[in-house]
Amino acid sequence: VSCAKRAKTPNSELLFLPFRVLLAELEAHQDAWPFLSPVKLKSVPGYRKVIKKPMDFFTIKEKLINNMYLNQENFIIDVNLVFDNCQKFNEDDSEIGQAGHRMKRFFDKRWTELLRK
Ligand SMILES: Cc1ncccc1N[C@@H](C)c1ccc2c(c1)OCCO2
Numbered sequence: 001v002s003c004a005k006r007a008k009t010p011n012s013e014l015l016f017l018p019f020r021v022l023l024a025e026l027e028a029h030q031d032a033w034p035f036l037s038p039v040k041l042k043s044v045p046g047y048r049k050v051i052k053k054p055m056d057f058f059t060i061k062e063k064l065i066n067n068m069y070l071n072q073e074n075f076i077i078d079v080n081l082v083f084d085n086c087q088k089f090n091e092d093d094s095e096i097g098q099a100g101h102r103m104k105r106f107f108d109k110r111w112t113e114l115l116r117k
Pocket of ligand 1: 037039
């Protein structure tokens with residue numbers, strides 16, 4: 001007897017729609033370039049040692065698509081991890097450091113707008 005394939009609960013799709021929209025905006029941002037894909041640990045000396053939990057927008061999108069975020073908190077934690085790692089490894093006045101600060105300001109603004117609605 002084949003059991004009916006459990007349809008993905010629509011509300012979970014709906015619930016996470018704002019995150020997908022917000023993530024798409026982050027990826028489209030002109031300052032997103034350092035954060036679009038995982039840092040290649042072999043090509044950035046010291047990164048593996050200094051940054052305990054690497055994170056990037058592509059990985060977050062994968063987790064979102066695979067329903068690995070059970071609540072809003074875990075999504076926010078990963079997005080903030082991208083920016084915290086950036087501030088930890090890069091000087092504030094470096095190209096990447098500046099991009100990280102601008103991206104964080106953009107995210108914080110959009111996130112509060114999303115929540116306030
Ligand atoms: C976010 C981040 N923090 C610290 C180091 C790197 C990165 N990003 C990688 C993708 C990256 C960004 C820019 C690069 C690069 C790699 O390697 C070659 C030169 O330019």
